[in-house]
Amino acid sequence: MIDWPLVSVIIFLPLIGALIILFIKEDELTSINIKWAALLATLGTFILSLILWLQFDYSNPSYQYEEKFRWFDDFNFFYHVGVDGISLFMILLSTFLTPLCILASWNNIKKRVKEYMLSFLFLETVMIGMFASIDILLFYIFFEAVLIPMYLIIGIWGGNRRIYASFKFFLYTLLGSVLMLIAIIVMYRNTSSMSIEFLQGNYFSYNTQLFLWLAFFASFAVKIPMWPFHTWLPDAHVEAPTAGSVILAGVLLKMGGYGFIRFSLGMLPEATEFFIPLIMTLSIVAIVYTSLVALAQTDIKKLIAYSSVAHMGIVTIGIFLVNQQGLEGAMMQMISHGLVSAALFLCVGVIYDRMHTREIEFYGGLVQRMPLYATVFMIFMLGSVGLPGTSGFIGEFLVIVGAFKFSSYVVIGAAFGIILSAVYMLYLYKRIIFGTITNNKLADILDINTREKIILIPLAISVILLGIFPNLFLDPMRLSLELIITNYEIANAK
Amino acid sequence: MLNNIYNIFFIPEIFLACSSFVCLLFGLFLKKNAFRQTSNLAVFVLLLTILLVYYDSESNFANYKSLFSHSSFINFFKILALLGSIASIIISKDYFLGIKLKNFEIPILFLFSTLGMMLMIASNNLMSMYLAIELQSLSLYVAAAIKRDSITSAESGVKYFILGALSSGILLYGFSLIYGFTGSMNFDDISFYLSKYDNLNLGLIFGLVFVMVGLAFKVSAVPFHMWTPDVYEGAPNSITGFFAIVPKIAAVALIYRFCLVPFENFYLEWSQIILFLSIASMFLGAIAAIAQSNIKRLLAYSSIGHIGYILIALVAANDDGIKAASIYMFSYMIMNVAIFAILLSLKVKNEYLINISDLKGLSKSNPIVSLSISIIMLSMAGIPPFIGFFGKFYVFVAAIEQELYVLSVLGVLASVISAFYYLRIIKIMYFDESKSEGIINFQISFQSKIILSLSLFLIICFIFYPSLLINISASLTI
Numbered sequence: 001m002i003d004w005p006l007v008s009v010i011i012f013l014p015l016i017g018a019l020i021i022l023f024i025k026e027d028e029l030t031s032i033n034i035k036w037a038a039l040l041a042t043l044g045t046f047i048l049s050l051i052l053w054l055q056f057d058y059s060n061p062s063y064q065y066e067e068k069f070r071w072f073d074d075f076n077f078f079y080h081v082g083v084d085g086i087s088l089f090m091i092l093l094s095t096f097l098t099p100l101c102i103l104a105s106w107n108n109i110k111k112r113v114k115e116y117m118l119s120f121l122f123l124e125t126v127m128i129g130m131f132a133s134i135d136i137l138l139f140y141i142f143f144e145a146v147l148i149p150m151y152l153i154i155g156i157w158g159g160n161r162r163i164y165a166s167f168k169f170f171l172y173t174l175l176g177s178v179l180m181l182i183a184i185i186v187m188y189r190n191t192s193s194m195s196i197e198f199l200q201g202n203y204f205s206y207n208t209q210l211f212l213w214l215a216f217f218a219s220f221a222v223k224i225p226m227w228p229f230h231t232w233l234p235d236a237h238v239e240a241p242t243a244g245s246v247i248l249a250g251v252l253l254k255m256g257g258y259g260f261i262r263f264s265l266g267m268l269p270e271a272t273e274f275f276i277p278l279i280m281t282l283s284i285v286a287i288v289y290t291s292l293v294a295l296a297q298t299d300i301k302k303l304i305a306y307s308s309v310a311h312m313g314i315v316t317i318g319i320f321l322v323n324q325q326g327l328e329g330a331m332m333q334m335i336s337h338g339l340v341s342a343a344l345f346l347c348v349g350v351i352y353d354r355m356h357t358r359e360i361e362f363y364g365g366l367v368q369r370m371p372l373y374a375t376v377f378m379i380f381m382l383g384s385v386g387l388p389g390t391s392g393f394i395g396e397f398l399v400i401v402g403a404f405k406f407s408s409y410v411v412i413g414a415a416f417g418i419i420l421s422a423v424y425m426l427y428l429y430k431r432i433i434f435g436t437i438t439n440n441k442l443a444d445i446l447d448i449n450t451r452e453k454i455i456l457i458p459l460a461i462s463v464i465l466l467g468i469f470p471n472l473f474l475d476p477m478r479l480s481l482e483l484i485i486t487n488y489e490i491a492n493a494k
Numbered sequence: 495m496l497n498n499i500y501n502i503f504f505i506p507e508i509f510l511a512c513s514s515f516v517c518l519l520f521g522l523f524l525k526k527n528a529f530r531q532t533s534n535l536a537v538f539v540l541l542l543t544i545l546l547v548y549y550d551s552e553s554n555f556a557n558y559k560s561l562f563s564h565s566s567f568i569n570f571f572k573i574l575a576l577l578g579s580i581a582s583i584i585i586s587k588d589y590f591l592g593i594k595l596k597n598f599e600i601p602i603l604f605l606f607s608t609l610g611m612m613l614m615i616a617s618n619n620l621m622s623m624y625l626a627i628e629l630q631s632l633s634l635y636v637a638a639a640i641k642r643d644s645i646t647s648a649e650s651g652v653k654y655f656i657l658g659a660l661s662s663g664i665l666l667y668g669f670s671l672i673y674g675f676t677g678s679m680n681f682d683d684i685s686f687y688l689s690k691y692d693n694l695n696l697g698l699i700f701g702l703v704f705v706m707v708g709l710a711f712k713v714s715a716v717p718f719h720m721w722t723p724d725v726y727e728g729a730p731n732s733i734t735g736f737f738a739i740v741p742k743i744a745a746v747a748l749i750y751r752f753c754l755v756p757f758e759n760f761y762l763e764w765s766q767i768i769l770f771l772s773i774a775s776m777f778l779g780a781i782a783a784i785a786q787s788n789i790k791r792l793l794a795y796s797s798i799g800h801i802g803y804i805l806i807a808l809v810a811a812n813d814d815g816i817k818a819a820s821i822y823m824f825s826y827m828i829m830n831v832a833i834f835a836i837l838l839s840l841k842v843k844n845e846y847l848i849n850i851s852d853l854k855g856l857s858k859s860n861p862i863v864s865l866s867i868s869i870i871m872l873s874m875a876g877i878p879p880f881i882g883f884f885g886k887f888y889v890f891v892a893a894i895e896q897e898l899y900v901l902s903v904l905g906v907l908a909s910v911i912s913a914f915y916y917l918r919i920i921k922i923m924y925f926d927e928s929k930s931e932g933i934i935n936f937q938i939s940f941q942s943k944i945i946l947s948l949s950l951f952l953i954i955c956f957i958f959y960p961s962l963l964i965n966i967s968a969s970l971t972i
Contacts, residue, residue, distance in 0.1 A: 073961040074817075074968050115861075137887075141878040141957075148872060151917070155925045163925050167917060174877075174913055178906035181887070185894045185902075211899075 007065045007081045010048050010095070011129045017041025018121035021114060031113035035106060038117035042099040042124060049095040049128075052083060053476070061085070061479035063134055063197060077194050080135040085480030086331065089473060090131040090251075090258055093338045096462075097250045098124045100455050101243035104346055107451075108353050109157060109241065116157060120243070123149040127251050131258065136184050136194045143219075143259075144177050146252065150244070158239040165232075165239035172232040176219035183215035187267070200266040200487055213271035216263045224256025226279075226316060227286035230309045237305035238358075242349030245301065249308050250342035254334045257315050261330075265322060266484050269491035272320065279320045280410055286313035287417030295424045300348045300358045303428055304341060307384060310417055311337045317414055318399035321406050322488050327481045328474055329398025335473060336391035336466055340383040343459040347377050350452055351432075354445055360428065365437035370447040374433045376456045381429050383463045385422045391466030506546040506572070507612055513539040514605040521598035528598040533587050536601035540580045540608065547572050547612075560680050563618035563751075567970040570820055571615045571747035574827060578740040579608040581831040581949075585942045586732030589838040589846065595641055595730065603640075604736060607633035611744035618755070620669045620679040623748065627665070627712065631658050634741060638729045650728025657721045661711035668704025671697050672756075684756040694760055702757065706767045709752060712745040715805060716774035719798050723786075726794035731846055734790050735834035738797055743823055746804055750819060753808060754972050761811055768809050769901065776802030776908035783915045789837065789850050792915060793830075796874060799912050800826050806898070806905055807889045813968075814892035820967035822885035825873070825956075829882060832949040833870045836863060839938040847934075850919060855928025863936050864923040866950055873953050875916040876909050881956040 020037060027033050057064055063082035071079045083091065101120060109116050123146065130142035147170050155166035188194055191203050204212060222229045233253075237245050264272050287310045294306035311333065318330030350373065351366070352358055367374040379390070386392035396418055403411045437443060448456065466473060503509055517539060521532040547569055583601055590600060610630025617623035635658060639651020673679055675697045676687045688694070694702065707718060714722040726734045753764050779799025786792040800822075807818040840847040840863070847853070857864040873880035886909065893902045938946065956963070 071960070072964060074964050112857075115857075141883070144878050144883075148877060151920075152924065155921060163921060166925070167914070167921070170917060171910060171914060175907070175910045178910055179903070182890060182894065182899070182902050182906060185887075185891050186899075188891075189894050 005067050006048065006052060007083060007132050008067055010045055010052065010091070011081065011125055011132060013045045013048065014041055014098070014121040014124040014128075017044075018118050018125075021117055021121070026114050034114050034117050035102065038121060039099060039102050041121060042095070042102055045124065045128075046095040046099055049092055053088060053092060056083070056085075056088060056476055058476050059479065061483040066134070068134075075137075075188075075194070076192055077137050078135050079138065080195060081129070081132040081138070082134050083132060085477035086258065086261060086484075087131040088476055089331070089335050090254055091128050093254065093335060094124060094127040094131065094251045097246060097338070097342055100342070100346070100459070101246050103451060103455050104246065104349055105241065105243045108349070109243075112156060115152070119149040119152050120247075123153070123247065127247075127255075130255065134196050136187065136196055136199070138194075139196070140177070140181060140184055143180075143255065144174070146255070147173060150248070150252065153244040153247075154236055154240045157241040157244070160239075161235070162239045165235040168232045169236040172229075173219075173222055176222035176229075179215040180219040183212045186212060196262060196266070200484075204268065206270055209268045209271035210274065213264060213268045213275060216259065216268070217275070220256040220259040220264070221282075222256075223259065224253055224312050224316065225309060226256075226282050226312070227289060227309065228282075230286070230290070233309060234302050234305040237308075237345075238299060238301045242345060242352065245305075245345040245349075246342040249304075249345060250338040253308060253312060254338060257312070257319060257330065257334050260316065260319050261327070261481075261484065265319065265488055269488040272322070272488070273492050276320050276322075279316055280407075283313040283316045283320075284410065284413035284417075286310065286316075287413060288420065291417055291420035291424060295420070295427070298360055300360055300428065300432070301345065303360075303424065304344050304348065307421060307424065308337065308341050310421060311341070311384075313417065314396060314399050314414060317403060317410060318395070321399070321402045322485060323402050323405055324478075324482065324485060325398045325405075326402030327485065328478070329395050329400075329402055331395075331477055331481070332391070332398060332466070332470060332473065333395025336383065336395050336463070339459055339463050339466070340380050340390075340392060343376075343380040343456065343463070344384060346452075346455055346459070347373070347380060350448055350456075351445075355441065360431050362439060363432045363442065364439060365433075365435045366442070366445070367433045368437050369442065369445045372453075373448050376448070376460050377433060378429065379460045379463060381425050383467070385425050386418055389464065389467045391463045391470075393467055394470040504546060504550070506543050506550060507609060507616075509546055510539065510543045510605065510609045510612065513542075514602060514609060517605060518599075518602050521602065524598070529590060529596040529600070530587065532598040533583055533601045536605050537580050537583055539605065540576050540583075543612075544573055544576045544580075547576065561619045561622040562613070562616040563681070563755075564616065565971055567751075567816060567820070567972045568616050568747070570966065570970055571743060571823070572612050574820075574823060575608060575611045575615065575740055575743045578743055578827045578831065579604060579736075581827075581945050582732070582736040582739050582834070584945055585831065585835040585838050586735055588937075588939045588942065589730070589732040592846070593641075593730065597640065600637065600640060603633045603637045607637070607736075608740065611741065614744045615747040615751075617748070617751075618681045620673060620681075623752075624662075624666060624669060627748075628662065630741065630744065631662070631712075634737065637733050637736065638725055640733065641730050644730075646728040647730060650725045653728070654721055654725045657711070661708045661718070664704050664711075665708025668701045668706075668708060671701030671704065675701065681751075681756040685758065688756070689759060694763055699763060702760075702764060703767065705752065706764065706771075709745065709749045710771050713742060713749055713801050713805075714798055715771040715801050716778040716798060719775070719778070722798060723782075723791045723794040726790045727788055731790065731834075731838055734793075735830070735838060738793060738834065739827055739830045742797065742801065743827060746801070746819065746823055749805075750808055750816070751972060754811065754816075765809050765811065768805050772802045772805035772809060773901070773904055774802070775799060775805065776905060777911070780908045780912035780915075783912065784918075786915070787850055788848055790848065792850065792919075793833065796912070796915075797826075797830070799908065800874075802908065803886060803889050803905060806901055807892045809898060809901065810889075810892035810896040812892060812895055814888070814895050816970055816972060817964070817967045818885075818888035818892040820970055821888050821963060824963060824967075825881040825885035825953075828949045828952050829870055829874050832866070832946055832953060833874075835938070835942050835946040835949070836867060836870075836936075839936055839942060841935040841937065843933050844935075850922060852934070853919065853922050854926050856923045856934055858928070859934055860936050866946070867923065868920045869950065869953060871916040871919050875913040877913070879954075879957045881953045884956060884960065
């Protein structure tokens with residue numbers, strides 16, 4: 001094993017990069033040195049996080065690479081970080097997507113490049129820190145600190161209605177997360193511990209659990225987001241710059257799902273049992289309703305944003321089935337959605353950079369001029385639909401298999417959503433890519449360049465890899481998920 | 495003990511009183527640069543006083559047992575008030591010179607007011623408490639009106655004076671009722687007398703309510719906050735800075751001691767009042783600040799909101815509450831010092847900054863300053879990882895320890911509302927495009943720069959080594 005603090009290095013390497021960027025003098029015209037520094041820092045983080053995966057012990061369900069230091073003298077509050085099967089891929093997703101984001105913003109961010117890169121590096125630190133925390137207060141600090149860089153990214157580099165979107169994003173998510181703070185303090189008061197590992201032993205009375213569950217639900221349901229708390233998401237996605245949308249869809253939404261697995265399932269099993277019907281209803285409504293809404297969109301980004309809500313509905317169904325297939329499916333769906341929706345936003349960014357519009361009507365017949373683009377777009381589109389062989393299939397399939405054990409109504413709802421997702425994605429693809437070029441402005445549009453290939457091809461490979469070798473990802477997380485399910489069943493059998 | 499007559503000069507309060515007179519004479523006989531020299535001397539005197547407070551063990555005012563008391567809580571708040579005073583004198587020096595307000599009396603007034611605050615914090619007797627409050631307030635009335643040729647300054651001074659006199663009258667009436675029904679003015683004696691009873695009689699309840707009203711006025715808790723925005727707005731910026739930073743510390747310490755020493759057994763009676771004050775302050779502070787366009791009025795409402803949170807910790811009335819109050823007060827002082835250090839150095843078209851919208855474009859012309867303001871604002875809003883978050887966190891820990899769930903939920907909801915106006919300042923600096931760049935000047939003296947960097951350092955780096963402050967505040971006894 002590794003005897004140096006690998007997890008802390010991964011968490012703080014981007015921050016160190018940010019500090020270095022803070023003190024180097026920006027190249028006046030191109031800011032090229034800032035960009036390279038940011039790219040190197042994020043790539044370094046990604047390579048280190050691969051070590052995390054390679055050295056990961058598949059037979060250990062609990063935390064690995066643990067680091068623990070006492071932080072507050074009067075509190076049992078520790079700097080306690082580590083990785084288990086659930087957080088491993090969330091961390092990998094963050095470290096994988098951030099360098100791609102930096103690359104995606106290489107040319108289209110022209111103002112305040114330094115601040116932009118600082119925000120992204122800070123964001124990466126807090127995202128990784130959040131997934132790696134084993135202490136709830138530490139988790140909370142990172143969870144809320146995410147708002148600061150994201151607020152700036154949407155607000156400074158966003159579109160026309162960026163101010164409205166950034167405020168909505170910040171206040172909406174803050175409202176949810178402050179209630180979680182109260183819940184955390186209540187948990188501490190009852191158990192004198194803030195360790196996530198310790199709290200998974202079910203220490204709360206039934207009534208306490210119900211209130212705690214609602215408080216956690218408030219923050220995660222907004223974050224993931226579930227219908228009817230999703231209204232911040234389309235605004236934030238549409239107004240954010242491409243890389244902002246990528247991180248938002250790729251990682252920040254997963255914070256909600258991750259929180260549900262860790263906190264709701266892990267710590268409050270009896271309350272979870274009580275609230276399962278609520279979650280299932282909301283999820284099915286979310287899947288069907290937002291799919292229909294997506295069908296009616298005229299803005300490509302908004303369409304993908306609504307499709308995210310629908311996909312996250314599948315995730316919440318999978319999580320709250322609380323069986324092996326459901327949870328594995330939810331995790332796979334989160335990873336797959338992280339890659340696919342990130343890639344779709346990047347694809348939208350590609351044509352937006354050229355034409356500066358995201359209206360679907362503007363485009364049409366892109367395959368004539370951009371064959372390579374049409375190919376990668378198709379891979380991601382099919383991944384989003386859930387075609388066998390792509391990552392989306394594994395997640396949706398597992399969730400539906402798990403759902404049969406629970407209720408066939410849920411299966412019908414979920415399957416209906418999947419059909420609708422095929423409808424709106426294929427319809428979108430048809431309108432943008434197929435046909436002949438009717439708009440003269442598109443006559444000179446160029447196919448993807450080398451930089452864009454470097455961004456999109458790794459994503460395409462990983463989407464297919466995930467679809468063909470799902471066990472590569474399922475094996476490390478299996479035992480950790482089993483542990484949560486066992487705890488859950490023991491608590492509810494009492 | 496007092497076997498040596500010279501020891502008496504080492505009592506911090508007496509030292510400060512004597513030195514203030516020395517400063518006054520010093521300023522009077524100086525021909526040139528009287529203001530600057532007196533300010534420097536005042537800072538020096540206050541530093542010495544901090545040392546005396548820190549090291550005083552035997553020779554302190556508590557020897558006059560009936561009038562003043564002595565405890566770690568009192569010492570902590572005294573040092574906090576002195577530090578705040580030092581910081582605000584240093585950061586306001588250049589501002590006064592800039593607006594050509596060079597009366598050397600200003601630092602002297604600050605000194606006397608600080609003396610009043612030290613006595614307030616330590617007072618253990620209704621009479622000494624009243625006199626201390628008056629000493630503090632009278633100096634502040636004059637300070638608010640110090641810019642004699644400005645109508646707004648005079649107006650704010652008069653407003654402050656009239657409302658302050660009214661509240662003092664109510665306070666005195668409350669004192670007289672308490673004295674009449676308990677037969678004593680000493681906190682300990684009152685507490686001893688009351689310990690024989692299970693309930694307060696009607697007269698004492700009236701007395702308690704009147705005193706609470708008077709004290710709520712001093713901490714500017716809603717609904718006795720009306721003076722705060724007007725006085726903040728009218729007074730010269732540097733005086734506003736002093737108002738925001740220091741008197742609140744003393745008033746909070748006083749309201750804590752008054753509730754927890756003589757009336758500690760009658761929690762139910764006073765906690766209802768404090769509960770209402772707390773909720774009303776948090777929400778009014780958060781909502782009213784949204785509509786403000788003047789940065790000083792905004793900070794006034796923000797300080798009203800902060801008082802609401804500190805009062806939550808008082809409602810909790812446990813050891814955690816005292817700890818939370820001291821941590822919160824420390825963070826409050828640091829954040830206000832930092833923001834005023836910046837405001838007192840920002841000039842828009844050669845005028846000191848007043849309108850929030852003038853901050854437009856600051857992030858282009860002065861990235862470091864706008865980054866600092868953003869950090870302070872996020873910290874005030876209670877967003878981790880800055881110090882303001884930990885202040886709020888400890889307040890909620892104390893409240894939940896006492897099972898005040900509804901109050902805590904209301905508290906966090908108010909903090910979300912207040913986040914809006916803090917974010918608005920960041921929005922104006924970063925998101926709004928400005929056409930006229932470079933009209934904002936930031937000139938800061940070396941001393942203020944040190945104060946500013948130190949407070950920013952504390953705001954950002956508190957998270958890396960929190961135990962120092964937390965251990966101190968955990969050991970405080972009232």
